[in-house]
Amino acid sequence: MSWERELEELRKREELAEQMGGPEKVARQHGRGKMDARARLNAICDEGSFREIGKVAGNATYDENGDLVSVLPAPFLFGKATVHGRPVVATADDFTIRGGAADAGIKRKMVQAEQMAHELKLPIIKMIDGTGGGGSVKTLEMIGATYIPAVPGWGDTVKNLDTVPVVALALGPTAGLGAARVAASHYSIMVRGLSQIFAAGPAVVDGLGESYKGSDDHARAKEELGGSDIHTRNGVVDDEVASEAEAFARARHFLAFMPEHVGQLARRSNCTDPVYRREEALLSLVPREDKQVYSMRRCMDMVFDQGTVFEIGKMWGRAAITALARLDGWPVAVVASDPSFLGGSWDAKTSEKVERFVKLADQFRLPIVHLVDNPGFMIGREAEMAGTIRYGVQAMNAIYKATVPLASIVLRRAYGIAGSAMSNADLYQYRFCWPSGDWGSLPIAGGLEVAYKSELVAADDPEALLEEIKERLNKVTSPFRSAERFNVEDIIDPRDTRPLLCEFADLAWRKLNSD
Incomplete structure (x- = not known):
């Protein structure tokens, strides 16, 4: 006696699950330019x-004899896989399946994935x-009562943010809990024109009395309420991409820099870029005129292992x-001023x-x-209205609290x-400092005329005296x-920046490996 009959039923159920919401709804998903979940x-x-x-x-239906007729799968899929092995x-x-709403699903599946x-x-x-x-307002009539909101398993979501890398890809309109799940991540991505994020969608917003341009066009309304142009510029989401394929590639790239969990160290990659590479262009990168800008991204490309700079959050702050990058194959986190925006001054968002x-x-010990x-x-x-000093001090506090090596x-x-x-x-x-270094409690240009006000007022030729003071x-x-x-x-030749940073990376990772 074998169990082949039961295995046949299992295969039938699996085939039903693979149909997802059915051919018509899968075709509609594809017609919107979206891939299906599988x-x-x-x-x-x-x-x-x-x-x-x-x-x-999922939600199964049976005939009068108790035999399976159909299965509507749960709208949430998960499993074990590998990325980069x-x-x-x-x-x-x-x-x-019901637009991915949880009221059509099985809450335990999502909780189990987090756990x-x-x-x-x-x-x-x-x-x-x-x-x-929790579905729509219509769901309340089906339940027969309302309820105080709670998110099953959110505590597990919080634990994951403390213990493992969490990557979120918004791949369609995400509202309510869906939006919260995107934000509860270490790295997040939206697809331009395909993804939107909002606490509540356009219909709910309009129902509460707020209207806005585009509300007569549902697709445009979603974009204007919560498109990537908004959320990759306010810091809710890190990056926007042009396609789902690009989103998958960036998610995989981010994970390549990360350890598998807190307590494990990230991995070194094979490096063919010479440690002692000295770029001549660095010598003239910073202009002598203090108001002129230059490309910090160009500097990064010359200093770090070629092709490894992975910028995060380009459109905000x-x-x-x-960015994440590598030095002699070692992963590092990079913070760099951008003099082409606000002169590099830190505002609240930055x-x-x-x-x-x-x-x-x-x-993650980078x-x-x-x-x-x-x-x-x-x-x-x-x-001042944006509270810049508070956010600035919090950034400074984070740097002071960091326990990883910093150069x-x-x-x-x-x-x-x-x-x-x-x-x-x-x-x-x-x-290390370049010969172009210029530092102090405040810029000389900003305080010079105030500091020497009395001398300038008394001078026969204030402009000539001002130039003399500047020269001194x-x-x-x-x-x-x-x-x-x-x-x-140390003041260094800018061309020595890469060799010296590779030396730092080697020493930093020596320390991290010994901790």
């Missing part, structure tokens, strides 16, 4: 590595497409560039971005490289409290004067 899982994971868990779970928990919402990640110390990938919440990124680096050209915190009424390179300016946030001054300063101060502010007093550790 195709997404196959695309983001190593080929053939996804093993589904709970495949046959390393194990992960991979999940995907199925929008073809699997933190209990087995596996990174978790969340492909989110739908509300993932733009006065600072945050400070928030730096704080979050430094905390990410410290949590050494930090800080490329500094910071004229200070943004000033003016708008900056700073001062390319040009380092002024005021923001300039002092380049590193923890209470610790050993692993720091230019000599005093030479970086070599600071080096004489060991206020800066």
Whole structure:
């Protein structure tokens, strides 16, 4: 006697599950330019590595004899897979079943996926497409009562944020809990024109009395309420891409820099880029005219292992560039000033971005490289209204609390409290300065006329005296004067930046491996 009959039923149930919401709804999903959940899982994971868990779970119907007629699968898929040969928990919402709403699903599936990640110390990938919440107002009539909101398993979501890398991809309209799941991640992505995020969708917003341009066109209304143009510029989501394929590639790339869990160290890659590569272009990168800008991204491309710079959050907090990169194959986290935006001054959003990124680096034990050209915190009424100093101090606190090794390179300016946030001054300063360095408690240009006001007022030729004072101060502010007093550790040839940072990376990872 065998169990073949039961296995036949299992295969039948699996076939029903693979139909998802049915041919018509799957076709509608594809017609919107979206991949279905199963195709997404196959695309983001190593080929053939996804093993589904709970495949046959769903809402079954039976005939009068108790025999199976049909199964509506749960709109949430998850399982064990590999990315770059390393194990992960991979999940995907199925929008073809009630728009991915949780009231059509089985809550335990989502909870089990979260628990699997933190209990087995596996990174978790969340492909989110739908509300993932409690359904519609119509659901209340079906239940026969309302309820106080609660999110089953959210405690496990919080644990994952503390223990394993969490990647979220918004791959469609995500509202309510779906939006919260995107935000509860270490790295998040939206697909331009395909993804939207909102606490509540356009219909609910209109129902509450708010109307806005585009409300007569549903697709346009979703974009105007919560498209990637909004959320990749306010910091809710890290990055936007042009296609799902690009989203999968970036998610995989991010995970390549990460360890599998807190307590494990990230991996070194094979490096063919010479450690002692010296780029001639670095010598003239910083212009002599202090108001001229230059490309910090170009500097990064020349200093770090070729082709390894992976920028995160490019569209928000733009006065600072945050990126993952490699030095002699070692992964590092990079914070770099961007003098092409606000002159590199840290505004509130930039400070928030730096704080979050430094905390990410410290949590997953990635050494930090800080490329500094910071004229200070943004000033003016708008900056004060935004609470810049509070966010700036929080960024500085994150740098002081970080326990991973940090190296700073001062390319040009380092002024005021923001300039002092380049590193923890209470610790050993692993720091190098370029000859173009310019630092102090405030820029000379900003305080010169105030400091010498009485002399200038009394002078027969104030303009000539002002130029004379500037000339004297230019000599005093030479970086070599600071080096004489060991206020800066070393002034270096800019072309030596890569070799010296590779040396830092080797020493930093030596320390991390011995901790």
